[in-house]
Amino acid sequence: MGFADDHLIPLVDEGLGNSAYLLDLGDGRALAMDASRDLRALRAAAERRGLRIAFAADTHLHADFLSGAVQLGHDTGATILASAAGRRAFGHQGLADGDEVDLGGLALRALATPGHTDEHLSFLLLDGGRELGVFTGGSLIVNSAARTDLLGADRTEELARAQYRSLKRLTELPDETAVWPTHGAGSFCSAPPGTKRTSTIGAQKQANPLLAAPDEDSFVDRLIASLGTYPAYFDRLGEINRRGPAVLTAQPALPDLSAQQVRALMADGGHVVDVRPAADYAAGHIPGSLSIPLRGQFATWLGWLLPDTAPLAFVTGADQDLGEIVWQAYKIGYERLASRLAGGMDAWIADGNPKATTAFLTADRAAGRPYVDVRQEAEFAAGHVPGAVHLELGSLTAAAGDAPTGPVVACGHGERAMTAASLLERAGRTDIAVLDGGPADYAATHGQQLAQGTEGTRP
Structure with a gap:
């Protein structure tokens, strides 16, 4: 069929930091890659082009969202493509390393790229013998590689070493081969900040700091050192995706x-x-x-x-x-x-029910209160108010007793801080205020320079 850039439509979930892809196969059919259960954007893109989803592929057992592949199989008759090693408990075409799927002019070749998960596949898109691009899922991502600790701390290093070998394999592809990852900026699967979500093999060989590691041990050390915390629900979804999410037969409602x-x-x-x-x-x-x-x-x-x-x-x-x-x-x-x-x-x-309020203070009104920063560790290390107490929002329920008396709680803008305040109020605290703004606002108002690093900031 020949391939043009507009045959591939990235569908970015900014909140989760992920990209799904809709590939127009040129004959009224399409391939959906790593689609989530929220299929609204994908369906709209397919409808605009008059496409029927004929294939739904998943690069791995996702931990951060439920796959939409089973739903697409039900709704459109799509053939589900996934790793045979994933032992999925629903109908699918199980693929092993080197297997190819004829898409009708184009072909998809499975490449075993374990690391992020055991059964991870990348999918190389071929036009005859020419490598057009590779859907890399959670293996090679823009300027990084996805985290390897989702299967437990006892397997983190083993999977990081597998990730090293997988990335080395991918970099053997021609430099002009496009790189289409699933995880990107904003993902808790270990993507760095930035705006670019796709790349090429050549560009990644030049810019990816993990690929600059001189040897496997250095790569492993760098990758593991970059791993921050991740949401609790990640520990549940892989198994649900293996069993297959329930098919929805009607639009869910909120009565x-x-x-x-x-x-x-x-x-x-x-x-x-x-x-x-x-x-x-x-x-x-x-x-x-x-x-x-x-x-x-x-x-x-x-x-x-x-x-x-x-x-x-x-x-x-x-x-x-x-x-x-x-x-x-x-x-x-x-x-x-x-x-x-x-x-x-x-x-x-x-109805006569009580209401609660929370002080929401601008930086000038927050003077004199202990400053509690609830951002992620990497954000905190990049720049924080001197003397701030650091309590990540994700761990705050267990650490509510560590918050000082009468604090102003802050994040980057105020949304996460208000969430933190509500958690502390649920724990019985009545002395909480929230900063309307972020550390730069506070520091500028109080004539301070932001500090860097994490030393001496934990309660």
């Missing part, structure tokens, strides 16, 4: 509940998640609710901070998209979505 019904849900062990902007939550919220503003990172923090086994109710603003709440939750396996509070906070207050 309305009254204030009285929301109170009953909380009394029965359910959780209330307030998805309004941080400032709205600060002005008035249900006591005991958790603030997770609805934005790209909503799924990450929902999956990090709450169990998937309890019913969830949501407090929303007037113009917020209920479908966005549902799909962000469903793509990480959170399906016990009981309701949203009908009428929002106005209805809650009108």
